Amino acid sequence: MEFNYEVEGGNFTKAGNAASNVKKVLKQLNVDPKIIKRIVVALYEGEVNVVAHAYKGNVLVDIDTDRIYIKIQDEGPGIPDIDLAMQVGYSTASAMVREMGFGAGMGLPNMKRNADTIDITSKVGEGTIVELTTKLTS
Amino acid sequence: MSEQQFYHALKVDKDKCFGCTHCMNVCPTDAIRIRDGVASIRKNWCVDCGECMKACPVDAFYVEQDDFEKIFNFKYRVAILPSVFIGQFSKSIKECEIIDILKGLGFTHVVPAEATVDVINESMLEELESDREKPMISAFCPSIVRLIQVRFPGLVNNIIPIKPPIDSTALYYRQLLLEEGKDFDDIGIFYVTPCASKIATVKSPVGDDSSNVDGVINMDFLYNKVFHVLNNRSESADNCDYTVPYLSPKGLNWSLTDGEASHMKGRCLAIDEIHNVISFLEKVENDEIINVDFLELRACDQSCAGGVLLTENRFLTVERIKNRADRINASGKYVQNISAAHKQTIKDKSDVGKIEPRSMMVLDEDMGMALKKMERVRRMMCYLPGIDCGACGAPSCESLAKDIVRKEAHLSNCVFLQRMMEKTKKLDPQHSIRIIEKSWGKDRLDKDCKKKGAKNDSF
Numbered sequence: 019m020e021f022n023y024e025v026e027g028g029n030f031t032k033a034g035n036a037a038s039n040v041k042k043v044l045k046q047l048n049v050d051p052k053i054i055k056r057i058v059v060a061l062y063e064g065e066v067n068v069v070a071h072a073y074k075g076n077v078l079v080d081i082d083t084d085r086i087y088i089k090i091q092d093e094g095p096g097i098p099d100i101d102l103a104m105q106v107g108y109s110t111a112s113a114m115v116r117e118m119g120f121g122a123g124m125g126l127p128n129m130k131r132n133a134d135t136i137d138i139t140s141k142v143g144e145g146t147i148v149e150l151t152t153k154l155t156s
Numbered sequence: 157m158s159e160q161q162f163y164h165a166l167k168v169d170k171d172k173c174f175g176c177t178h179c180m181n182v183c184p185t186d187a188i189r190i191r192d193g194v195a196s197i198r199k200n201w202c203v204d205c206g207e208c209m210k211a212c213p214v215d216a217f218y219v220e221q222d223d224f225e226k227i228f229n230f231k232y233r234v235a236i237l238p239s240v241f242i243g244q245f246s247k248s249i250k251e252c253e254i255i256d257i258l259k260g261l262g263f264t265h266v267v268p269a270e271a272t273v274d275v276i277n278e279s280m281l282e283e284l285e286s287d288r289e290k291p292m293i294s295a296f297c298p299s300i301v302r303l304i305q306v307r308f309p310g311l312v313n314n315i316i317p318i319k320p321p322i323d324s325t326a327l328y329y330r331q332l333l334l335e336e337g338k339d340f341d342d343i344g345i346f347y348v349t350p351c352a353s354k355i356a357t358v359k360s361p362v363g364d365d366s367s368n369v370d371g372v373i374n375m376d377f378l379y380n381k382v383f384h385v386l387n388n389r390s391e392s393a394d395n396c397d398y399t400v401p402y403l404s405p406k407g408l409n410w411s412l413t414d415g416e417a418s419h420m421k422g423r424c425l426a427i428d429e430i431h432n433v434i435s436f437l438e439k440v441e442n443d444e445i446i447n448v449d450f451l452e453l454r455a456c457d458q459s460c461a462g463g464v465l466l467t468e469n470r471f472l473t474v475e476r477i478k479n480r481a482d483r484i485n486a487s488g489k490y491v492q493n494i495s496a497a498h499k500q501t502i503k504d505k506s507d508v509g510k511i512e513p514r515s516m517m518v519l520d521e522d523m524g525m526a527l528k529k530m531e532r533v534r535r536m537m538c539y540l541p542g543i544d545c546g547a548c549g550a551p552s553c554e555s556l557a558k559d560i561v562r563k564e565a566h567l568s569n570c571v572f573l574q575r576m577m578e579k580t581k582k583l584d585p586q587h588s589i590r591i592i593e594k595s596w597g598k599d600r601l602d603k604d605c606k607k608k609g610a611k612n613d614s615f
Contacts, residue, residue: 019527019530019531019534034442034444037442038438038442041438041441041442042517043530045309045515045517045518046517046518046519046526046530047518047519047523047526047527047530048515048518048519048520048521048522048523048526049523051309051310051513052310054310055310055441055443058441058442058443059442059443062442062443062444081527082527083523083524083527154523155523
């Protein structure tokens with residue numbers, strides 16, 4: 019079952035919409051709350067990344083009985099050095115974004131910690147694709 | 157677990173209810189449907205918040221209480237009285253006057269429900285040091301505990317499993333009377349409740365299996381009785397005097413918003429009104445709220461001062477309680493007098509036991525089946541109009557679709573789809589009327605000038 023969500027760059031009031039919707043769906047599917055929490059936290063971080071860094075983005079969610087696959091795709095500046103971006107505390111967020119309480123350099127590391135697998139592909143000047151997969155049963 | 161039935165004090169008077177959908181639209185857990193022209197409550201979904209009762213234009217909801225005469229089955233008749241009861245009266249009426257009137261009505265003892273807050277507060281502070289998940293959530297408001305069980309099952313472990321003061325106070329006073337040599341069976345403890353959810357916990361506590369309370373009396377019922385006596389007494393009757401203040405300032409404020417949060421440690425937040433609580437808990441669940449230690453969550457706006465069984469305006473009640481608390485504070489007269497041994501007894505019995513999640517959101521226990529059902533819901537949503545008019549007897553198109561996959565409704569319950577089916581001759585107009593009558597009752601669409609707002613309205 020597929021779900022699609024648009025993410026608007028720069029609009030923090032709507033960051034987390036996809037995460038909230040996915041949470042609602044997973045609750046109805048009787049997924050263990052602990053697993054739901056990991057998925058929702060990872061997706062929320064992903065949404066915030068798009069809002070903070072990119073111009074616009076799209077979240078594709080595919081759910082079947084054993085796993086959830088999430089693809090967060092954006093049009094944005096891209097990530098020049100993915101290994102560096104994966105380091106805890108490293109951030110390129112603007113001063114304004116930091117003032118809002120985001121940009122602590124925890125986004126990607128948090129996503130990695132909460133998803134079973136994470137794949138990141140990025141082209142500087144074009145955008146980034148983050149793919150997350152997590153098993154729905156423990 | 158989901159099969160278990162829970163006691164609810166909120167009932168629908170089928171003769172008064174005319175099926176207007178107000179309650180259905182405000183219910184925060186989507187627990188109400190209209191069937192046969194009247195509201196019906198899904199017992200396992202209801203959290204007893206009382207929003208339906210507040211929204212009802214014809215007072216069709218009522219809170220079931222014990223017969224007042226039941227107090228006379230006991231030799232010693234104890235009223236456990238929440239501070240918001242006193243708060244409804246203006247400052248010109250002394251606490252001791254109200255207590256004297258209650259005694260005149262038949263109680264032998266009148267004790268404040270919040271008498272044990274200091275002990276409860278101590279236990280909660282100890283618990284705050286434990287390794288329980290943060291933010292920790294108070295178990296004070298039974299509606300909030302139930303809300304978390306049914307809608308936020310992932311957060312049940314954040315609840316501090318300590319009983320609200322009412323339970324401890326009942327236990328403590330029974331103990332005091334027993335120590336005075338009174339017979340257990342002679343003691344009747346009656347709780348004067350400000351809301352439906354407190355009754356529900358007294359009758360079927362969430363974790364624990366027994367209650368220390370023998371009966372429940374609705375606060376509005378008792379308020380009217382006291383008010384009547386106040387209005388009809390002679391001038392000279394006003395001659396009672398304080399020895400010690402009825403309650404500590406902390407106890408007076410405990411059931412108001414910030415009553416608990418202001419006495420906890422670390423970063424504490426107090427949130428009242430159930431929709432505010434829901435939107436905040438959504439964020440807590442997403443881990444968007446970090447570094448908060450304690451949450452005081454209350455279902456009613458202005459907490460217990462906004463209880464559905466209060467008569468006086470909630471803002472005035474809050475002001476009056478705060479003023480009373482300030483006066484007692486200034487007098488410096490109040491002394492805490494619970495002995496160390498009693499404190500220990502209260503603490504030993506303050507654990508609510510295990511609070512189990514019982515999610516009412518799952519479409520099916522089996523994930524594969526749930527997925528299929530959700531796909532069906534999403535397909536049906538392509539056809540349903542998305543108007544959320546409630547004319548099918550469910551609060552929204554989506555809840556109708558979910559009712560259909562649960563085999564509790566049909567697509568033809570939708571009045572708009574009925575029209576489409578009639579247009580394509582898939583549905584006979586007579587049949588269509590029968591379907592509407594099933595949701596809304598027979599003859600519901602006939603002319604009736606006595607209905608609310610109509611020419612001969614008598615509501």
